[in-house]
Amino acid sequence: MTVRILQNPWRLLLAINAAVIVGVFIHKIQLPPYVPYIHLLVDYHFGFIKRALIGAIVALVTAKVPVWLVFALGGVTWLVTLGLFSRIFQKTFGFTAKTLPLFVFMAGSPFFLKNFMQTLGHFDIYGCALALVLMLMPARSLLFVATAALLSIVLVLIHHIHLLMYVPTIITIVVVRHYLTHGCNRTNIAFGSVALAVVSALFFAAQFWGTMPIPEADFVAYLKTRMADPSRTDLLQFAYIWYQPLAKEVLDTWGRLPHNILGVPVFAALIWLHAPLWRFFANLIGALASEMHRRLIIAALIGISFAYLVMFAMVFDYSRWISNWAVCMFLILHAVKMLPAARETPLIPAEDRNTNIFGLIITLIPRVGIIRPF
Template structure:
């Protein structure tokens, strides 16, 4: 299954590089030339090293962060569960899930994977001091500057990791409380600033002209089609989403089926929560799942890239599972390798190449 998953991921990559990277390419062109701008941190960073941006950089940068994230996750899985034969079915259901690295490959160039990478780093580093809270806050601020959607997409998961790994396992002091409140306030204020003051104030033709100057090949002007995004307010995004809602809801049964195919993983997660030694830890784990899920429900009501959101929600559940596993608990048997149902589900999950961006597949 692992070998087949690797082949599928390679196939997704080969298909992806044949497609024009409309939105990802613009993200590498937009910088802070006209002042503070939403979704501009990565582009501004790229501008320091590459005044002229070639199209291939979208795939090179996307593939690099994909490989880094995959490596970090393998290290995390090995630390949390080990990588022995008994843990391989669990590993396959996560790494081979169409929600996870296969879909990150399909969305190569989009910024979702940065949230996942930061969350994995926070699961790997020690959570022994208030510096962990500061690191989580810094990661959240960077993610919002990369793309404000992270405020609901990965910041709630990062907050849950802080609670599960830091606040829940120690006697909370006054500095801990102050640090938590300051972190939440800083993240909230930055999100409001980006949302209110991050749109372009110069005429659109002037903005597009600047983007064209940063292109290594100015003849690729069709890749600037989505420049209007930096002029689009929240109200417009919500109206567009609800206009598409009837057709997007047709994909819900497919998403439900994909989630059901991960039933062995769900049963393991539920058993892990039930096995926690402390009742407060169990309640906190359930609350974390609910809080992250509510954030995604809000995203569903605002932005219409449903396949991306459901995939990232599943990834957040995988990350929360790792955090819960670190809490004191009774021994829980991993996903069984040779049960017929588990084997069938494992092969189906392996064969599904990805979920998509807007609609399923």
Template structure:
């Protein structure tokens, strides 16, 4: 990469850091409606959905302050970002030739910037779990069991993780464990049991995890866990622990016409990442085994289908498309671990069009939660 263009990519790192700080400060000024109530809900009334994080918080404090939303979520964001940098360094390196790819992944408005805007939501936990599985050794069945444990925790945090990140976790396990060794019957049995167990856990959370008492009593209990019980506006989303799947689907389809207006925006944002897609495609084509290529493509299709189902069920479209993008970035790292016939050249940082796209990606602050921006 020439000196003139390398200065551009180094400047993008600094601008990305400034944009992330701005998004974080903006998020601090917004009321944490959904994130805060998730810190209050626990297993006091038995097994219910979306209660794991609140139950863990309850082990350390009986009263939950509002600032804990930002402290906890900010800490998880820092850990996730730090582990991603370590993963990127191990997979691709962090020299000047790799800077463009780092900008198009870590600096994407779909990825860590959007995690800052959705600070306190549960999406980033799936990303964190997948990064851990990409970093730790995959030498024994303990790896499969670890993936099952992480996936179970994700489903208990929010059952929609079964569609949002568990397929990517499963794909990482297949690529890093099952494809690099002869498959034994025990491997198949453990994997099948893990999948069946996760499916059962999902159905239990979805259909048996409804709050078993009147909403007024539930809200009264939540107030006992608040440092400031007078802030009742932070409890306005308590109804989600009573809402059946049919109501969620109904609300999603009612919002569908307006949400579909954002599809061209998402398509444009994804098009801006075309240097990343080009490199991803080259890595798939460079795989040594045709069977590996077929399995990778099948895994990407399964992940995409899971997101299509999720789009039909819950209307937070900006979050879902952002998490899908995160899954693609994670899958790129997983594909890079497979044997290849040839090395893939990094994104050309000296290309003027690529540099312009990099700057656009850099200055975009985030994608959003429900609608674009």
């Protein structure tokens, strides 16, 4: 039996990943949820402001927000995302012994579910979850494009940085699943263009006109009225976020750059550890039946990556950004698989020694982090 496990260890690696995720969760709930908690307190009480949709929804349910709600809401969202990803993987590749290495390299990646557990309560996971919803729903009419626009609006209202983080991936999913499949005409191109313009306009409104219109002391006083335990003033130390202009965010990011840039070799190594997955992805693109499809996918990957470079220049949560970039690559991989192919692409080999080593290493890495690696 030991020999069998060593020859095909992927079920064991899947079990280890589950244990690692439990460990990350236990560690996470012991940490103060500084940024996630205050986002549950902020709503539209003083008019339209950025980063307030989640808090506004919470305000409809309860007047007082307990700290444990961060972990409860984040945990439910995490479980939903796990379920959605498992469903799209089953639909696209199926769960067999041959596809298990592919599933481990994605679901067990420190960039993906493990890091979403580390960032429990942050807004990143909502972009992934809603993109997965679009991957699963029918894409036969303009209703699909309208739904994608609506979900993008929701993401921008949750946090305007989603315009760079997940909206480019959502656009790619719409192009692949609707426009490349059902063709382009004047009506659906015009509809898509208007939808993109609306989402972009909302982003600029949130970025430049979504600041809190009252003094910070009054804002903090209001937030205390929504806290289940107003004595926890330490959880309000990030109230300045709703007053900080873009220029200050960029200045802070570049001020931290000399120190944070030291993590780039670590990020590069983590990306390299996924080499079997990237080879499979490249082969999947190369196997597409249409040259136009190949060029559009490559252009989309460049566009998504460029959006993340812009985020790197604006906000210094580098570990989160590189992790979400990898998640977007996983999502596009599934979208590419839905396109017509000229030939079948060989899966990641289950018994290759180097692949097994890489799979073991990424399994044992618990998460990437929020700002700096680990």
